[in-house]
Amino acid sequence: MKTVKIILLILLVAFVGIQFISTERNQSDIVQVTDFMLVNNVPNNIKNNLQVSCYDCHSNNTKYPWYNKIQPVAWFLEEHIKDGKKELNFNEWESLSNRRKASKLRSIIKQIESGEMPLNSYTLIHKDAKLSSEETNEIINFIAQLKDSL
């Protein structure tokens, strides 16, 4: 009984301890001129979907949930956002060459089509980020059009 108490106490101290380790916040007020929405004529409904379902991890601005401030959740999110932005950053869209854009658009279509994106771990908490099959089709058609127009 005593050892259980000690272990619990150690865990508690560790939990409190890691709260003091800060993470990098992915937030910016600057709207970049290279942003995907600015340079492409995106219909409003698709704009909204991309913003809610993609931009949290694929742009320079994340709308953080309240629990993000709690470790180790913050670490987990930080890693996700880092990886997401490495693969695709919508804010920097126009800085890509046509070759790169075509590659990215192809990936977007594939990932959404197969349901790999948005991530399950993300839509589990962000219910509104889940795309209906109709929304999925709209986005895919739009992205495919954009790809053909390159």
Place this chain on the structure above:
Amino acid sequence: MKNLKINIVAILLLAVSFTNAQNKEKMNHGDMKMDHSKMKMQDAKAEAILTAYFNLKDALVADDESKAKELGASLEKSLSNFDVSKYTDAQKLELKDIIIDAKEHAEHISKSPIAHQREHFKVLSKDIIDMVAITSASNKLYEQYCPMYEKGSAWLSMNKEVRNPYYGSKMLKCGKVQREIN
């Protein structure tokens, strides 16, 4: 008498090492000359990329996912080693773009199941075809084309015979030669 013997041995040893050194120098010169003539003809680093690409293609033809993973990683490495410095400014720009794109696809191939590997191989092939258009290759290449895979997909091969990397054993000989690159 003893001293004389030692002296003779020492002189012999010196003589042997000198002739050996001279031979080496000659050999080095020979190598350097050969390298020079090769450099004029082709870009060795582009050739290394092509070799890695063909190995990867063969793994996909053989439906070998784990080997394709390995070869995707080594292709990524040879892409990183590419040197654009001897090309014109316009070519540099395009080559860099091609290399960045190709590297990303090679990286994905090194981490993905075979269906994904083939999707990335399609875009990768376009990159490599565009690269060869600038760097040219020492061997004759065949651009081959399969009309069935993803609305039509091309790839490069060293052999005229079609071996389809997009379908492997399912449709090994599906496709045609659409261009010969000399």
